[in-house]
Amino acid sequence: MDLGAEVREVRLPQDLEGLQGLVVPGGESTTIGLLAREYGLEEAVRQRVERGDLAVWGTCAGAIWLARELPHHPAQPRLGVLDVALERNAYGRQVDSFEEDVEVRGLDSPFHAFFIRAPRILRTGPGVEVLARWGDEPVLVRSGRLMASTFHPELSGDSRIHRMFLELARG
Numbered sequence: 001m002d003l004g005a006e007v008r009e010v011r012l013p014q015d016l017e018g019l020q021g022l023v024v025p026g027g028e029s030t031t032i033g034l035l036a037r038e039y040g041l042e043e044a045v046r047q048r049v050e051r052g053d054l055a056v057w058g059t060c061a062g063a064i065w066l067a068r069e070l071p072h073h074p075a076q077p078r079l080g081v082l083d084v085a086l087e088r089n090a091y092g093r094q095v096d097s098f099e100e101d102v103e104v105r106g107l108d109s110p111f112h113a114f115f116i117r118a119p120r121i122l123r124t125g126p127g128v129e130v131l132a133r134w135g136d137e138p139v140l141v142r143s144g145r146l147m148a149s150t151f152h153p154e155l156s157g158d159s160r161i162h163r164m165f166l167e168l169a170r171g
Contacts, residue, residue, distance in 0.1 A: 003159055005166055013044035021055040021169025024062030026116065026152055029088060032065050033077030042079055049081050055145040055169035056081075063148035064088055064119050071122065082146045083125025084138075090120030102139060102151075104132040107160050113139065113151035121150060131164075145171070 010016060022045065024032065036042040048054035056079075058066040065078045069085035091098070094117055101110035111132070121138040124130060132140035132149075140149045140161070145168055153161040 003162055003166060005169075010041070011039065013040045016041075016044055016048060016054070019054065020171070021057070021165060023165070024056065024058040024065055025154075026060030026062065029061035029064035029078075030076055032061055033079075036065070036079070037077050042077070046079060046081065049079075049146070052145060055147070055165065055171070057147040057149070057165045057168075058082075059149050059152055059154070060116065060118060063121075063150055066146060066148050067119075068125070069123070082141075082143055082148055083128055084121050084141060084148065085123040086119045086150075087122055088119050089117045091115060091118055100134055102132045102134050104140060104161065105129075106131070106164065111153070111158060111161060112156045113149075113153070114155040115139075115151045118150045121148075142168070145169075 010022060049056060064086055066082040067078060067084050067086040068080045068082060070076050071085055072087055097116040099114050102113045104111045124138055124141060128141050128143040130138040130141055139151055147165055147168060
């Protein structure tokens with residue numbers, strides 16, 4: 001999917017130089033947090049977020065890394081900059097993964113979302129805007145230059161949410 005943006009891998013603090021946006025993917029959230037801390041990326045991202053010069057989008061495990069609260073895993077390493085509380089693997093194991101169409105604010109038709117061992121957003125803070133829900137549950141949120149999705153938009157082949165993030169990153 002060509003969206004007219006330059007993409008590169010980020011593993012170390014110096015890899016952030018010149019970036020306007022960072023996508024933190026799905027995967028294993030504990031590993032993401034531990035490695036980000038060990039390699040200095042956690043603090044470098046935090047500083048850029050606090051300065052307001054880096055947009056960050058976390059998908060699934062990336063959303064967990066952004067979350068301020070993980071009530072069932074309070075010691076898990078994370079950035080903690082997004083005022084939400086999340087529950088990891090809230091819908092069950094891999095076999096319990098599912099797909100659903102969700103209505104997304106700002107999009108003219110539903111978005112086909114893939115929930116794979118997805119987290120659940122338990123609480124959103126006052127500055128957090130809910131952009132999409134599955135039933136009553138928030139599944140896509142935004143706060144300032146931060147965005148989090150509990151599903152995997154990259155699996156849909158639909159670039160609309162990616163474009164939404166690029167607009168946020170370009171500010």
